[in-house]
Amino acid sequence: MPTKKIPASAAMLVKNSERYLAEVLAALADFDEVLLLDNGSTDRTLEIAAGFANVRVCKHGFTGFGPMKNLAASMAKHPWIFSIDSDEVPDAELIASIRAAVEHNDPNTVYTLSRLNHYNGRFIKACGWYPDILPRLYHRNYAGFNNRRVHESLQLGPKNHVRSLKGHLKHYSFQNAEGLIQKMQQYSTLYAEENRYRKTSSVFKAVLHGGTSFLKNYFLKRGIFYGADGLIISTANAQGSYYKYIKLYEHNRNMSVSLIITTYNRPDALALVLKSALAQTRLPQEIIIADDGSDRRTTEVVGKFARVSPVTVKHTWQKDEGFRAAQSRNRAIAAASSDYLIIIDGDMVLDPSFIADHIAVARKGRLIQGTRVLISQTRTEEILADRLLPLPDLSFYSGGIKKRLSALRLTKLSKLIAKRGNRKHKGIKSCNMGFFRDDALAVNGFNNDFVGWGREDSEFAARCYHNGMKRHNLKFAGVAYHLWHNEAERAALPQNDALLEATLNEKKTRCERGVDEFLETAAEQGGDAPKLSRVSHDLGTRNIFCREL
Incomplete structure (x- = not known):
């Protein structure tokens, strides 16, 4: 049976x-x-x-x-x-x-x-x-x-x-050493791909892990008693540990960065910000000007800058229908081609190490809040009064700076006091914010329903937290100097507060109207010629041509 x-x-x-x-x-x-x-x-x-x-x-x-x-x-x-x-x-x-x-x-x-x-x-x-x-x-x-x-x-x-x-x-x-090597290569590559931008690595860490692995397997775990077979296995295990950290190190080192600059009819301040972007110790792969409906003066500034920029310059523009920063940022996020995105306002002059400081703490699943240093009205007017607009020398010792301690750049102290892992939306400012593009797409970017000043950055952060991201405050590093300007009209604040409260109460992870409204258009524009790219504006109102050098 x-x-x-x-x-x-x-x-x-x-x-x-x-x-x-x-x-x-x-x-x-x-x-x-x-x-x-x-x-x-x-x-x-x-x-x-x-x-x-x-x-x-x-x-x-x-x-x-x-x-x-x-x-x-x-x-x-x-x-x-x-x-x-x-x-x-x-x-x-x-x-x-x-x-x-x-x-x-x-x-x-x-x-x-x-x-x-x-x-x-x-x-x-x-x-x-x-x-x-x-x-x-x-x-x-x-x-x-x-x-x-x-x-x-x-x-x-x-x-x-x-x-x-x-x-x-x-x-x-x-069956033999060839099998050990093949498995080691496969697993170390998968490890590096899975942990790319999530874990740190270095050549020293790779050597340390590889050496420790051999000593542990060959001596502590008795590989020495199995003759040549024990030596081969212990060596292969050590190579696996070494190569997974070396591959991770190389994956992380090749991270690309897009600098997104939001602006509206402030071409003199934008020109200074763009100059500070080219003075970075670590240049971004591309610079995207997220324009909320500026007139021709901004177009001319962007065009002149694009002709001398060593990195790709993109100009996304939308019709002027009031303060719509969320939608403007979404257009730029859709057009971005890099792994990591840094968003700043068009009146934030960057410290030379600004981008390098962001990269040092950039991780998948992490929302970076950088440091903003306020500049007084008098000092701002002095800086902008110079018709040649040279890049100002701004530092802890400069005049006209408010909350002077914020201008200190102390990277070791920054690592010690960094507040990692919290999920507070209060105090979030998109004038100096960094995140991975994939993380932003996962929550559908900013909420296009936000019109008028206020809360669109807090609501974006709240959805990021609900989706598992954590906040990292970048103190004493990632410094940007905020030029003075008049306070924005806040008539829309009650409506925007209601949108934020709905996201918090319902634990939303995605908004209905977000970056996905612009992704298809951005993909269609991605095939443009490398030397002269056409950036089309929605609604068909006009076209801007930016040279990519």
Whole structure:
């Protein structure tokens, strides 16, 4: 009488897995279903799978190990999932233990097993490979993998409890050094891509982690007792640690920056701000003037600047229909092509290290609030009175500065006193703000419903916090000097306060009318010629041509 099938699905990711697949599938013959999620096999993997009646094959492009394992579980016929790799063979005792666990049917229980790792056909009980206890059997309605692309793990819920299965899983870890190197390259690249702009790295950190890894695996974890095999494995582990931090360092170092400058009919101040942008110790990849309906004088300033700028200059413009800073910024965000965006007002003269200071603390999921130094009316009038408009020498020692301590640039102190992780929207000012473009797109940018002065930056910050971002106050660094101007009309403040309160009360993460209204137009303009690009203004009212040098 044939044995009753285990009412569970064995879920497996495969790609060019022909080497051990037949042995693995034969060991899984008692399962009612074995689901293979293939992401591009070109060898005999699918041919081998077709020879087993309980095997079902699905296909999907690779999105990361965590997401792929969750996808395989969602496609499975049964809610009980046994997660297994294509080079792992369960023994008969483990299969019997899985059968008993599934028949017991306690969905809150997650079951672990013992995996025996082999190298070159030899069981290795060193180098961190033993003991290797892993959670692999679970009910998909009560547990699942996290979404990490590499080094994924099964996440347990508050009601889950853990029990162990009898038996073992034989793991053909690597046949030779070539396999170790291939896996090291794959995992270190995925690690760097997953943590790009989220974690810091350096050459020193890479060397330190690599050296520490070798000492730990070869000596503390007894690799030395396995002769050449132990030395090879320990060295490969050390190389993996070294390269994942080196790759992360290079990924982070290549971060691109767009400087977005909002302006409205203040060409003299804008000219100074643009000059300070070119005096940076670290230039942005592009400068975008977000124009809220200025007249031809601003167009002329931008045109002259674009002809001498060593970086790309873009000018986004919208019809003058009152104060619509939120919409103006969204047009610029849509036109931006860089990873990290810094937004300033068109009357903020930048310290030479302004962009470098922002980059030093820029992280995915972080909203940077930079420092604003106020300049008195008298000093502002003196600066703007010079017809040649030379770049003023502004510092802690300059005259006409209010709250003078804010003008100090002390990078070490800045790191010590930085208030990280808070989620307060009060005190947020978009006149000196930085964030990653992807983070802004995730909340649909600023809210176009804001018309008139006030609260559009606080409401944007609130949605960012609701979506998981955290605030970082950049004190004693990222300094910008705010030229004096008359106070803006605040008649729209009650209406804007109501929009902010609605976002706070409803915990909104996205606004209905945001940057997505301009993304399609920006994408269409992205194919313009590199030397002379045309920036079209909405409503078809006029065109501006800016030279890209």
